[in-house]
Amino acid sequence: MxxxxxxxxxxxxxxxxxxxxxxxxxxxxxxxxxxxxxxxxxxxxxxxxxxxxxxxxxxxxxxxxxxxxLGHAHPAWVAAIAHQAATLSHTSNFFATEPQIRLAERLLELAQAPPGSRVFFANSGTEANEAAFKMARKTGKRTVIALDEGFHGRSMGALSMTGKESIRAPFTPLLERVVFVPRDDTDALHAAVTEAGEDLAAVIVEPIQGESGVRPLAHAFLAAARELTLQHEALLIMDEVQTGVARTGAWFAHQLHGIRPDVMTLAKGLGGGFPIGAVVAFGERAGALLAKGDHGTTFGGNPLAAAAALATLDVIEEEGxxxxxxxxxxxxxxxxxxxxxxxxxxxxxxxxxxxxxxxxxxxxxxxxxxxxxxxxxxxxxxxxxxxxxxxxxxxxxxxxxxxxxxxxxxxxxxx
Ligand SMILES: Cc1ncc(COP(=O)(O)O)c(C=O)c1O
The missing domain is CATH 3.90.1150.10 (Aspartate Aminotransferase, domain 1)
Structure with missing residues (x-):
């Protein structure tokens, strides 16, 4: 260590x-x-x-x-980036690379994702959540339920799902049909789901709200969100940008609850300090929501970022x-x-x-x-x-x- x-x-x-x-x-x-x-x-x-x-x-x-x-300048992480930089650092997504494919496979394996699951690579948590928001829209429905005090990023889509009035106010109007409920208020969640009815596209939560002061969601609330989204054929999106990649002692915080989302967003710890974000879509339906032409980014999953992330995951495993x-x-x-x-x-x-x-x-x-x-x-x-x-x-x-x-x-x- x-x-x-x-x-x-x-x-x-x-x-x-x-x-x-x-x-x-x-x-x-x-x-x-x-x-x-x-x-x-x-x-x-x-x-x-x-x-x-x-x-x-x-x-x-x-x-x-x-x-x-891995802290600063971990030798294995430094070596992986140096090696990849000297081999192939960027290609555009017109081409695939081995580190990108390996990282996607690895994330699916760590998330114990079922057949049909797929990964999209972005460059930050905000971008991962933008992609998740677009997945919600691609269901053909529009209402997204998010939580008061939740934080998902500051681009217009991610900000629309962020429940902090002070950072939203200067940029209104934001995207329509995002409804906020208080953390752990199962009755309010039920009411919002009922109100959305057939238009419910997604519920987005952080398993532990980070920016609002490290506030874990109650298991019962997460379980209710899972059940209601299943009933309404809506997506349960877990923003694991802060909680993901071993931070909580599990690979992903939802695993501590035994509650699998349809979509999980990652960033922060994934690259160990190298910018990368990811969206993991669980199962056939979520995995196929974004199709050719629906989304993209120049840098997403480039071999340098993917090599940094693979080294991070390797060290997490090797060092227990x-x-x-x-x-x-x-x-x-x-x-x-x-x-x-x-x-x-x-x-x-x-x-x-x-x-x-x-x-x-x-x-x-x-x-x-x-x-x-x-x-x-x-x-x-x-x-x-x-x-x-x-x-x-x-x-x-x-x-x-x-x-x-x-x-x-x-x-x-x-x-
Ligand atoms: C839970 C959560 N989601 C999204 C974000 C935004 O990520 P980024 O700053 O990488 O865009 C953050 C950043 O603090 C976060 O904590």
């Missing part, structure tokens, strides 16, 4: 940030302000550690937002990272849950939301970065951990110790 350094990260107060400060000014003058002020300028990474432009070291517990499944994610997640859940000011730890495997007793997650995250730990606050009272699946227990315990001391103090002072 990579990332074996376990000495304490440094305290990074005001000193030692000169180069980064200059670079951030250059950033501000050359990039759009879509992300606000970045926290640091990062220069390199190894395992679960990254270094900023001034040489300060941080333990990366955000993993590029659940992307760097499914079991490791599960065990380390359980350890973190217990250790963090015992800290004063932590009211609950939500999630599965290495997708964890630390629920705080006060709405100070932004302060805690800022202090953590100053102390050399990269975490993020997806909601006012939640700290999210989505680290590399290769994170070691001693590394994880460095953050537990900081949280028990400094993090806890910030929460308690605000409570």
């Amino acid at each position: 990579s990332g074996q350094h376990a000495e304490a990260p440094g305290e990074h107060g005001g000193a030692g940030l000169e180069r980064g400060r200059v670079d951030l000014q250059r950033y501000e003058h050359s990039l759009m302000g879509t992300y606000g002020q970045p926290m640091r300028v990062l220069a390199r990474g190894e395992g679960s550690w990254v270094w900023d432009a001034d040489g300060n070291r941080y333990l990366d517990l955000l993993g590029g937002i659940a992307v760097n499944a 990272l499914l079991a490791h994610a599960k065990a380390l997640g359980e350890h973190l859940r217990t250790a963090l849950g015992a800290i004063d000011g932590v009211v609950e730890v939500r999630g599965e495997g290495l997708m964890l939301g630390i629920g705080l007793s006060a709405a100070v997650s932004a302060d805690v995250a800022r202090a953590a970065v100053e102390a050399g730990f990269i975490v993020n606050p997806p909601s006012p009272d939640t700290i999210r951990l989505v680290p590399a699946l290769t994170l070691t227990r001693p590394e994880a315990d460095l953050f537990v110790a900081w949280m028990a001391d400094h993090g806890s103090r910030i929460v308690r002072e605000a409570s």
Whole structure:
């Protein structure tokens, strides 16, 4: 397993940030302000550690937002990309390549997909969800049910299914006939399905809502969504962009529930840091929805991205990272849950939301970065951990110790 350094990260107060400060000014003058002020300028990474432009070291517990499944610069991943780049990096989809075919076969196998199942490759989670939305429309029906607080991306189709008013509002009108229901509200789901009637094309859910604060859906709600979509011959779309590819200790989070969707979207961890997205359509009907001319993308599934993804899946298997994610997640859940000011730890495997007793997650995250730990606050009272699946227990315990001391103090002072 990579990332074996376990000495304490440094305290990074005001000193030692000169180069980064200059670079951030250059950033501000050359990039759009879509992300606000970045926290640091990062220069390199190894395992679960990254270094900023001034040489300060941080333990990366955000993993590029659940992307760097193998940590930074895993040798097998680097070698696979280098080899593929030197062999054949891009062809267009007028041609097929061995890595692309192998990756599709591998995903179907890991998802235990039945005969007739098919994969479409995209370049991001947003694009995977756009394709899924088009599949819903190709059923010939139009109504899509999505969840309040759900996040599926920011292109117009994906945004139309995203239940966050603040990011939708500037771009209305969005696509018609997307109906939102509250998470885990089975009655509201029933009512929306009844209202849609024969027009119900799809229900889209994240098995664990990531961007709204790591909120797992109740099994009963997922089971109801499965049953209702089957009854109405509608698609159950599971957005596993964040939960997929071993993040939760299973290859895909729906496997933890024993509930198979008709369509699953993937991205983030799939490429281990190389951009790639995928749509897995289960069974003959879903597998055939998008036909020749219905969809496409220049880069989708190019051999370089496919080689990076295959290397990621290989390492996850070879290093036993499914079991490791599960065990380390359980350890973190217990250790963090015992800290004063932590009211609950939500999630599965290495997708964890630390629920705080006060709405100070932004302060805690800022202090953590100053102390050399990269975490993020997806909601006012939640700290999210989505680290590399290769994170070691001693590394994880460095953050537990900081949280028990400094993090806890910030929460308690605000409570
Ligand atoms: C569940 C989910 N779906 C879709 C997306 C969008 O993916 P991307 O940023 O790769 O376009 C995200 C990103 O955070 C996500 O968490």
